[in-house]
Amino acid sequence: MTPALTIKEVSHSYGPRKALDDVSFSVPPGSFTVLLGLNGAGKSTLFSLITRLYAARHGEIEIFGHNIMREPGAALRRLGVVFQARTLDLELSVMQNLVYHAALHGIGPIEARRLAHAALARAGLADRAKDKARALSGGQMRRVEIARALLHEPRLLLLDEATVGLDIKARADLLALVRELVQEKRLGVLWATHLIDEIADDDQVVILHQGRVLATDRAQAIIVEQAAANIGDAFTHITGAAQEKLSA
Amino acid sequence: MSEIAAPSGFTLRQYLICLSGVVWREGLRFLHQRERFVSALVRPLVWLFIFAAGFRQVLGVSIIPPYETYVLYEVYIAPGLMAMIQLFNGMQSSLSMVYDREMGNMRTLLVSPFPRWFLLGSKLLAGVAVSILQVYAFLLIAYFWEIEPPSKWGYVTVLPALALSGLMLGALGMLLSSLIKQLENFAGVMNFVIFPMFFASSALYPLWRVKESSPWLYYVCEVNPFTHAVELIRFAFYEKVAWTSLAIVFAYTSAFLVAAILAYDPARGMLMRRGG
Numbered sequence: 001m002t003p004a005l006t007i008k009e010v011s012h013s014y015g016p017r018k019a020l021d022d023v024s025f026s027v028p029p030g031s032f033t034v035l036l037g038l039n040g041a042g043k044s045t046l047f048s049l050i051t052r053l054y055a056a057r058h059g060e061i062e063i064f065g066h067n068i069m070r071e072p073g074a075a076l077r078r079l080g081v082v083f084q085a086r087t088l089d090l091e092l093s094v095m096q097n098l099v100y101h102a103a104l105h106g107i108g109p110i111e112a113r114r115l116a117h118a119a120l121a122r123a124g125l126a127d128r129a130k131d132k133a134r135a136l137s138g139g140q141m142r143r144v145e146i147a148r149a150l151l152h153e154p155r156l157l158l159l160d161e162a163t164v165g166l167d168i169k170a171r172a173d174l175l176a177l178v179r180e181l182v183q184e185k186r187l188g189v190l191w192a193t194h195l196i197d198e199i200a201d202d203d204q205v206v207i208l209h210q211g212r213v214l215a216t217d218r219a220q221a222i223i224v225e226q227a228a229a230n231i232g233d234a235f236t237h238i239t240g241a242a243q244e245k246l247s248a
Numbered sequence: 249m250s251e252i253a254a255p256s257g258f259t260l261r262q263y264l265i266c267l268s269g270v271v272w273r274e275g276l277r278f279l280h281q282r283e284r285f286v287s288a289l290v291r292p293l294v295w296l297f298i299f300a301a302g303f304r305q306v307l308g309v310s311i312i313p314p315y316e317t318y319v320l321y322e323v324y325i326a327p328g329l330m331a332m333i334q335l336f337n338g339m340q341s342s343l344s345m346v347y348d349r350e351m352g353n354m355r356t357l358l359v360s361p362f363p364r365w366f367l368l369g370s371k372l373l374a375g376v377a378v379s380i381l382q383v384y385a386f387l388l389i390a391y392f393w394e395i396e397p398p399s400k401w402g403y404v405t406v407l408p409a410l411a412l413s414g415l416m417l418g419a420l421g422m423l424l425s426s427l428i429k430q431l432e433n434f435a436g437v438m439n440f441v442i443f444p445m446f447f448a449s450s451a452l453y454p455l456w457r458v459k460e461s462s463p464w465l466y467y468v469c470e471v472n473p474f475t476h477a478v479e480l481i482r483f484a485f486y487e488k489v490a491w492t493s494l495a496i497v498f499a500y501t502s503a504f505l506v507a508a509i510l511a512y513d514p515a516r517g518m519l520m521r522r523g524g
Binding site: 075099 | 258265268269273276277353356358361
């Protein structure tokens with residue numbers, strides 16, 4: 001089966017500073033993959049490369065087999081993204097934000113409204129369609145961003161630190177919503193986070209540290225391999241060992 | 249899994265949907281920001297009603313093409329003020345691109361599967377459409393100040409000139425927005441771009457007057473793209489074509505546009521070098 005996302009030997013640097021070093025992993029369709037790393041690990045850089053905001057200096061990125069640089073149109077139309085920064089236009093209503101996004105995917109306004117109503121209902125925000133985006137809470141904005149990212153029916157969803165700034169309930173609700181989507185729509189999800197408690201035992205985990213992938217496996221397998229009590233401890237072991245190796 | 253088998257290309261209709269969506273969004277933002285519309289109108293009107301009235305007696309304008317008789321100073325500077333509206337709009341648009349990039353909105357545009365040149369071109373056209381609306385609102389008010397073309401056709405013939413000059417200034421703004429990393433840096437660029445472009449042009453005084461007082465400044469004005477945008481608009485308002493200015497504005501537009509598209513290109517652009 002073609003992976004939803006394939007990252008092959010990707011390296012990237014800003015001037016002399018290396019942000020990503022030979023990063024490789026894949027996200028299968030219908031899976032929830034966590035990209036776990038501390039702030040500054042390179043998660044946002046990787047997202048910028050996957051979304052073609054800029055190009056990787058080395059390596060290949062494919063979305064359902066379509067190379068992001070050689071076939072950007074085919075790759076990006078299968079991709080939905082929720083960025084770390086809020087990207088709703090606060091001056092526009094929720095519906096207008098969604099219709100605008102749909103237009104950016106070649107979906108006309110009538111079809112866009114139909115899809116938007118369905119997506120908002122799925123996100124539990126059916127009654128907020130006419131409200132200005134600025135009138136929403138942080139958690140509601142994130143839900144609208146997820147609804148927007150799914151509007152063009154992508155098969156791969158990227159979420160970059162989507163729960164940052166949300167309260168405990170909003171975080172839990174958001175995470176539950178995305179996990180349901182994986183089950184219901186067979187979406188491949190890449191969930192970038194630095195929050196350990198967002199990881200379930202069955203999740204595929206990619207540990208990114210200082211631009212390098214240190215581990216890729218099921219969370220439970222990583223815990224067992226590190227003889228750790230939980231994924232938090234395993235992460236500390238792995239990154240600590242890498243840091244020692246680097247210092248030596 | 250229908251998406252996996254979905255065709256990679258877009259139809260012409262989908263391109264039009266995307267273009268109209270970008271223009272629609274820009275129009276909505278403009279309508280929601282009433283102060284932007286008001287300030288876009290107040291600026292040239294202040295120049296017209298106060299500056300021009302005050303300098304009417306000081307700055308005489310001889311008979312120069314496209315005028316066939318002596319004209320009031322207010323009449324002379326009107327095309328310059330139309331171009332000024334577009335200059336400010338182009339810079340405002342680039343300011344919003346810097347803001348959008350900082351706030352993340354720009355990313356939603358750039359991750360669209362449509363070609364990047366098309367997305368940037370759509371954004372540019374949306375800005376031009378808004379600037380043309382502003383110019384016509386200005387002309388409506390100026391009409392009551394007896395500033396009007398020789399015949400009503402002037403309002404029609406000036407439209408393509410406004411479209412081209414708007415494209416040139418918008419493309420320049422887009423290029424500048426790609427070079428600016430943070431919003432705070434933009435104020436400096438405004439001072440170093442808007443004011444020199446406006447004052448070192450034929451917007452406020454004919455170039456022969458500049459040449460009399462400073463030949464080198466005259467040459468600066470001659471290569472200033474804004475001078476040629478003003479002259480293109482001036483002639484078009486009088487149902488004439490300033491061929492040299494047309495060629496120069498076209499050349500500058502192409503150059504700025506290509507540079508802006510390259511600057512936003514993921515593999516070559518400035519964004520990549522600066523890390524976003």
